[in-house]
Every structure is written in structure tokens, then in C-alpha cells.
Amino acid sequence: MRKCKMCKEKISGRIDKIFCSNYCKSDYHVKLRRVNSLATYHIDKILHRNRSILLEILGKSAQKKKINKKILDEKKFNFSYVTSFGLNSKNKMYHYVYDFAWIKFSSNEILIVRVS
Numbered sequence: 001m002r003k004c005k006m007c008k009e010k011i012s013g014r015i016d017k018i019f020c021s022n023y024c025k026s027d028y029h030v031k032l033r034r035v036n037s038l039a040t041y042h043i044d045k046i047l048h049r050n051r052s053i054l055l056e057i058l059g060k061s062a063q064k065k066k067i068n069k070k071i072l073d074e075k076k077f078n079f080s081y082v083t084s085f086g087l088n089s090k091n092k093m094y095h096y097v098y099d100f101a102w103i104k105f106s107s108n109e110i111l112i113v114r115v116s
């Protein structure tokens with residue numbers, strides 16, 4: 001017997017139904033979204049802050065800029081959080097932060113790149 005994923009009541013009707021009603025379906029998704037938001041809030045905040053810092057340094061239209069790592073340290077840029085990684089043709093590691101990336105250029109230099 002199939003039971004509702006939310007209230008555990010018996011389900012009737014279509015074989016692929018997982019909720020007994022629209023109420024249970026909606027309630028399930030509202031609660032899932034709430035739990036998800038609580039779990040991701042802290043990391044999202046760090047990533048958004050990192051992106052803001054890169055945008056602030058690069059400005060509205062520059063494609064790339066090499067800066068001293070100290071500038072990012074002073075702005076409390078968090079190097080531990082990125083949205084993805086990738087290697088370029090010169091085998092340099094791109095650390096993506098949404099539509100920006102940073103590359104360790106030397107021990108104290110960082111290259112910031114606008115990706116889009």
C-alpha cells in the first residue's frame with residue numbers, strides 16, 4: 001500500500017502519486033525549502049560576499065586585473081569557498097565564484113578574471 005510522503009495516509013489514484021493531497025505536497029516543499037535555506041545560508045553569504053569583493057575590485061567592465069593577495073586578505077575574502085574549479089590551457093587553476101574567477105599568479109599575486 002502506498003502512503004503519503006508527508007502525512008503517511010493511504011494514497012489512491014495515479015500510481016506515481018507520492019502525496020495524498022495538494023496540501024501535503026505544498027507543505028512538504030515549504031518545509032524542504034526552509035530546511036535547505038537554514039543549511040545553506042552561511043555558505044551562500046560567504047560566496048555572495050566573495051563575489052561582491054571581486055566585483056568591487058574589477059569594476060563594471062574590466063576583464064582581468066592582477067592584484068596583491070593582501071588586498072583580498074584585508075577585505076576578508078574567503079579563499080576556501082568557490083562555486084567550481086577548472087584548469088586553463090596553461091594548467092593554471094581557476095577558482096570560480098559565480099561569474100568571476102581568481103587564479104593564484106604567484107605567492108603574493110592573484111589574477112581576477114571576469115568569466116562571462
Ligand SMILES: [Zn+2]
Nearest residue numbers: 004007020024
Ligand atoms: Zn498527505
